[in-house]
Amino acid sequence: MCKDNKNEFLYLIWKDPKTRRNFTVGKLTRGETFKFEYCEEYNDAQKCGWGKLEAFPNEKVYESNILFPVFSSRLPDPKRRDIEKILEKYGLTQYDAYELLKKNGGRLPIDTYEFINPILSDDKTVQREFYIMGIRHLAPCEGRMCSLLPQIHVGDLLQLSPQPENENDSNAIQVNTNKGEHLGYIPRYYNRAILALLSEGLSYSCQVIEINRLGNCSECVKVCFNIPSIAKE
Structure with a gap:
């Protein structure tokens, strides 16, 4: 579990479809609220043709009481008939959008985005x-x-x-x-x-x-x- 000042976070990765290089372009944090901001290799990705997410047009910290819809929409619908099998596949006992995003990365065939659970400097396991x-x-x-x-x-x-x-x-x-x-x-x-x-x-x-x-x-x-x-x- 990755934490930042007691908050969990994931990195948003964008893969350049031409060079296949991965860029860390955003950070999604879960604490009392959800927060998203651009970070790390954001500028380098722009030089390679990447554009900002439509839901986050500005360089600021966005905040929401729920997981941002632009990210939750990348997950299986909790009303799916086979949702229990999907949760079991990822070792989850109940539907938690953030935990599911951390497990499956929110990857879709229509783009090259993926969330990853980073490894921190103080992680020993x-x-x-x-x-x-x-x-x-x-x-x-x-x-x-x-x-x-x-x-x-x-x-x-x-x-x-x-x-x-x-x-x-x-x-x-x-x-x-x-x-x-x-x-x-x-x-x-x-x-x-x-x-x-x-x-x-x-x-x-x-x-x-x-x-x-x-x-x-x-x-x-x-x-x-x-x-x-x-x-x-």
Whole structure:
């Protein structure tokens, strides 16, 4: 759980559809009220063609007694007949829009937004699920034939290798298979936090939990990252 002065918060990520680079553009906070503001890489994203959310046209802190409709509308309707199965999938016992947003990211097929639960500097126990980035640029599939992915399986443990000499991002963390094959990278929005934790010598596990070979190269390998390690060979 991420907190800011005793308030929980999530980051809003926008992925540039051309370069596939992730930008942290907003911060959603839950305390006595809900608040939203632009932050972090907001200006960099604008230079790449991103525009402000229509519901938040100004650079200020917006406040609401309920989760902003522009975000709650990205979630399954609580009146759906199968809502209990959806909640069970995410480990929830009752409908809580904010908790569901934290679990499923509020992702939709019509845009490239996603909410993420950040890792804070004082977190010593971490569990996050995310997709490995950059696979389409490294695997011989070239974004067209996912059957050519390196031979990995659900349950495989992957290795992390910091890349301080990376020309594009000195905080880059390379993800390798257990045979040493370069698979991809940790998402940019988790780089610095994970680097800081690894520098403390904490044990970790990065385990494959989902493989999708149906052609979506941005979301073909999903992992569960844990500190301390909970995986068993």
